[in-house]
Amino acid sequence: MKRAAFFLACLLGLALSGLRAQAKIYVVTTDPTLADLARSVGGDRVRVESLSRGTDDPHQVEPRPSMVVKVSRAQVFARIGMDLDMWADSILEKAGNRSVMRGGRGYADCSLGIKPLEVPTTKLDPSMGDIHVYGNPHYLLDPANGIIAAGNIAAALIRVDPANREYYVQRHQAFGRDLLNALNRWRGMLAPYRGAQVVVYHRSWAYFMARFGLTELGSIEPKPGIPPSPGHVNDLVRAMRSAGVRVMLMENFRARRFPDMIEKQTGARAVFVPGAVDAEPGVDSYIRLFDVIVSRLSAAFK
């Protein structure tokens, strides 16, 4: 009888260790675009959740208790960094999960290795406006930067789950190949409009425009994070008329009031696009995100 019980206990132990071996790595990201990158790299070895939604302003997300619970259980925590998702700091602190805090093996700052644009030459005080204190943090809107961000997630997965290193490395390489192929297609679609001047709402599009050879004439916000004033909008309208700007580019969560007004005054088209994965139905992957942005933008130029 004793021997049978011992045997059963051994079987149970084996079954449990088997379950542990198959358990998926729990990845929490600040943003749904990073969540998609984590799924691309992690495949069936990961379970991924994003704290924010695609329709959120990535600068302004309201921390909630449910987010603390998620981070406290996370094995990998991936963030955009450069202070874009600064709101996540209080969540990390409350969760107190050392392995996913800065310096922990499951912590992935996806901006590592990104070449930052618009780095201020003097120290900025965010209370005076301009929330891009460490340079422009919207680097995920250049598809090539998605490969670097995904690489940072892959590195964290390898630190946490070294047994599957080869799996993550191969998936990251395959993701990079697919993305570069798609990038060639997008460049072809936007090639006829190289050098065109575009107006944005918030300066989220610096990396996108640099990649595709577009230039930013101005932004509806006078500075990142500062709401438009009538005087600023009047100046912008004048500049747009004299430069013959035909297109304004902005994320779909931006208020319509000023874009609509400027559209009436200049004839330029306001193009609302998803700024992140999951920001619109059907925008369910990083590649699909740029498919939608590029096709909507090129249609507006025509």
Ligand SMILES: [Zn+2]
């Ligand atoms: Zn911004």
